[in-house]
Amino acid sequence: xxxxxxxxxxxxxxxxxxxxxxxxxxxxxxxxxxxxxxxxxxxxxxxxxxxxxxxxxxxxxxxxxxxxxxxxxxxxxxxxxxxxxxxxxxxxxxxxxxxxxxxxxxxxxxxxxxxxxxxxxxxxxxxxxxxxxxxxxxxxxxxxxxxxxxxxxxxxxxxxxxxxxxxxxxxxxxxxxxxxxxxxxxxxxxxxxxxxxxxxxxxxxxxxxxxxxxxxxxxxxxxxxxxxxxxxxxxxxxxxxxxxxxxxxxxxxxxxxxxxxxxxxxxxxxxxxxxxxxxxxxxxxxxxxxxxxxxxxxxxxxxxxxxxxxxxxxxxxxxxxxxxxxxxxxxxxxxxxxxxxxxxxxxxxxxxxxxxxxxxxxxxxxxxxxxxxxxxxxxxxxxxxxxxxxxxxxxxxxxxx
Amino acid sequence: xxxxxxxxxxxxxxxxxxxxxxxxxxxxxxxxxxxxxxxxxxxxxxxxxxxxxxxxxxxxxxxxxxxxxxxxxxxxxxxxxxxxxxxxxxxxxxxxxxxxxxxxxxxxxxxxxxxxxxxxxxxxxxxxxxxxxxxxxxxxxxxxxxxxxxxxxxxxxxxxxxxxxxxxxxxxxxxxxxxxxxxxxxxxxxxxxxxxxxxxxxxxxxxxxxxxxxxxxxxxxxxxxxxxxxxxxxxxxxxxxxxxxxxxxxxxxxxxxxxxxxxxxxxxxxxxxx
Numbered sequence: 001x002x003x004x005x006x007x008x009x010x011x012x013x014x015x016x017x018x019x020x021x022x023x024x025x026x027x028x029x030x031x032x033x034x035x036x037x038x039x040x041x042x043x044x045x046x047x048x049x050x051x052x053x054x055x056x057x058x059x060x061x062x063x064x065x066x067x068x069x070x071x072x073x074x075x076x077x078x079x080x081x082x083x084x085x086x087x088x089x090x091x092x093x094x095x096x097x098x099x100x101x102x103x104x105x106x107x108x109x110x111x112x113x114x115x116x117x118x119x120x121x122x123x124x125x126x127x128x129x130x131x132x133x134x135x136x137x138x139x140x141x142x143x144x145x146x147x148x149x150x151x152x153x154x155x156x157x158x159x160x161x162x163x164x165x166x167x168x169x170x171x172x173x174x175x176x177x178x179x180x181x182x183x184x185x186x187x188x189x190x191x192x193x194x195x196x197x198x199x200x201x202x203x204x205x206x207x208x209x210x211x212x213x214x215x216x217x218x219x220x221x222x223x224x225x226x227x228x229x230x231x232x233x234x235x236x237x238x239x240x241x242x243x244x245x246x247x248x249x250x251x252x253x254x255x256x257x258x259x260x261x262x263x264x265x266x267x268x269x270x271x272x273x274x275x276x277x278x279x280x281x282x283x284x285x286x287x288x289x290x291x292x293x294x295x296x297x298x299x300x301x302x303x304x305x306x307x308x309x310x311x312x313x314x315x316x317x318x319x320x321x322x323x324x325x326x327x328x329x330x331x332x333x334x335x336x337x338x339x340x341x342x343x344x345x346x347x348x349x350x351x352x353x354x355x356x357x358x359x360x361x362x363x364x365x366x367x368x369x370x371x372x373x374x375x376x377x378x379x380x381x382x383x384x385x386x387x388x389x390x391x392x393x394x395x396x397x398x399x400x401x
Numbered sequence: 402x403x404x405x406x407x408x409x410x411x412x413x414x415x416x417x418x419x420x421x422x423x424x425x426x427x428x429x430x431x432x433x434x435x436x437x438x439x440x441x442x443x444x445x446x447x448x449x450x451x452x453x454x455x456x457x458x459x460x461x462x463x464x465x466x467x468x469x470x471x472x473x474x475x476x477x478x479x480x481x482x483x484x485x486x487x488x489x490x491x492x493x494x495x496x497x498x499x500x501x502x503x504x505x506x507x508x509x510x511x512x513x514x515x516x517x518x519x520x521x522x523x524x525x526x527x528x529x530x531x532x533x534x535x536x537x538x539x540x541x542x543x544x545x546x547x548x549x550x551x552x553x554x555x556x557x558x559x560x561x562x563x564x565x566x567x568x569x570x571x572x573x574x575x576x577x578x579x580x581x582x583x584x585x586x587x588x589x590x591x592x593x594x595x596x597x598x599x600x601x602x603x604x605x606x607x608x609x610x611x612x613x614x615x616x617x618x619x620x621x622x623x624x625x626x627x628x629x630x631x632x633x634x635x636x637x638x639x640x641x642x643x644x645x646x647x648x649x650x651x652x653x654x655x656x657x658x659x660x661x662x663x664x665x666x667x668x669x670x671x672x673x674x675x
Contacts, residue, residue, distance in 0.1 A: 047579060048526075048530065048578055048579045049529075049530060049578075052533065052536065055532070055536045056533075080579035080611060081543060081544070081547065081579055081611060082579060085539065085540060085543050086536075112609065113610050116606070119546070120542070120543050121543075123552075364560055365514060365559065365560020365561075366514030366558060366559070366560050368514060
């Protein structure tokens, strides 16, 4: 009976075209007008795979008004829920318009299916509709929500910062154990020691580039030696700490958000709360403390790496010997320049850690929200770090530091 | 003629097919990980239209067997034939054709968390079928209602659903293409007894209306007693016992005995007998 279908199936393109293989069993509709009665004979395979072919025709039939419609299913060789749905949808639509319908010739299995599907087809509940409001209102709503989200973010950051300053966790009678040294050391190793190679390499390259550019410009004035002043002040005051903070925001900020976020997703954070531990104390506190210790140390490493790069380039490019470089630098740099940069490091660490933790706590149930939060964490941390660096520069200028 | 049987068995038979036809056939299956054998020379048949309950102690390899049949695990030896197609030697096209006729409900639902329930159900339809958008929405909504979810659940994200609703939504996705066989991995775990009984009833109803074949990994004795036509017990790296629930109750195999006639089972047993 299906011999023709088989020859079709052996053709190479048959796999991509499921209806080609069953060309002779594709669903079909034949109509015959008989007075006010329309006889509709359905035949072929009415399954999910085939139903796309007759969907339009069946919708058109539903436009008929008045009279009677007889559906003959005896030619249907196979039917599944999709086929049954299309038939029941027609019946439901016609009964709304007052057209009588009669189903004949269906097999027992087909009528079970029609019954099961019918309930849904005749369900007059409103389909949940999308947002139909004006675009201006929706835009204003988005802005409003954004402002409130900013407020919530700020409060959450202050909350975490406050909880951290208050201490790891306030469990009664266990004051001696409240700070988990092991966790802090672990995080210093992961976020501090682990970051040394990349921070040192990056700083050395940037230091070398700044030195080369400075020397090239100053050469016109015969003032190449002043490249030492330029590099020295720039690196100690700004570059070292800023580069470190940006690198740590990308490297450790994202890790903190992802770690806390995935714990949030799997209700581990809730489990901590129920057990009686303070999630901020257990999760955020060690990371923040580790960052506050690690970032200044990394900043010092970054400063020396940048100066090393600069010394190398000024020697190769301008012929300034390392001894001269250091001599000249000692004359221009005093202790306040060094501290002007280093003081900023712990603040940067707090900003990165707090923002990353806040974003981590905001992760919802989906994988998508984890990705969105990690992105937000890194972007916000880098942005705020640069803004705060600007504020420090203004502040230092004002107090003549 | 060979091909007729392989390619289009459903079209030429009674709507729900020949009940004795074996649609999944595992022969001599051996699976191991890192030198440790989990399944050894295992044989299993699944017949059209039956609900097969699959039980076994934790760690016996029930999930491994399920994943092996689905082709998610590599096996060292043996063949698995689904609808007569040997999936190891089948072309990509044949594999796709087989995949379209199977639906899987993973233990934790495995709904795509970035998509709504409606979009989750539409994923297989989009991939395999070329349907108008409107019809696809209708069909997805139909599947959602068939599994007993309310219409307003359709636009929710998986993270907004309860455990029972996730199972139902995942079942709706498994049924999206009107498969011939569905695999359920612990469908009633984590559901309350009433919800679990509803789910069992739903599975039985879908089997009757859609002519489904159901392969159910479960620990739920209620499910085994109420909906399963046949039970297979996995143990000692192979299918130890296979048969109806009556045969299980009569079995003298120690694990089977303690499982079906243990303290928790006795009560159920009495209910069904009386």
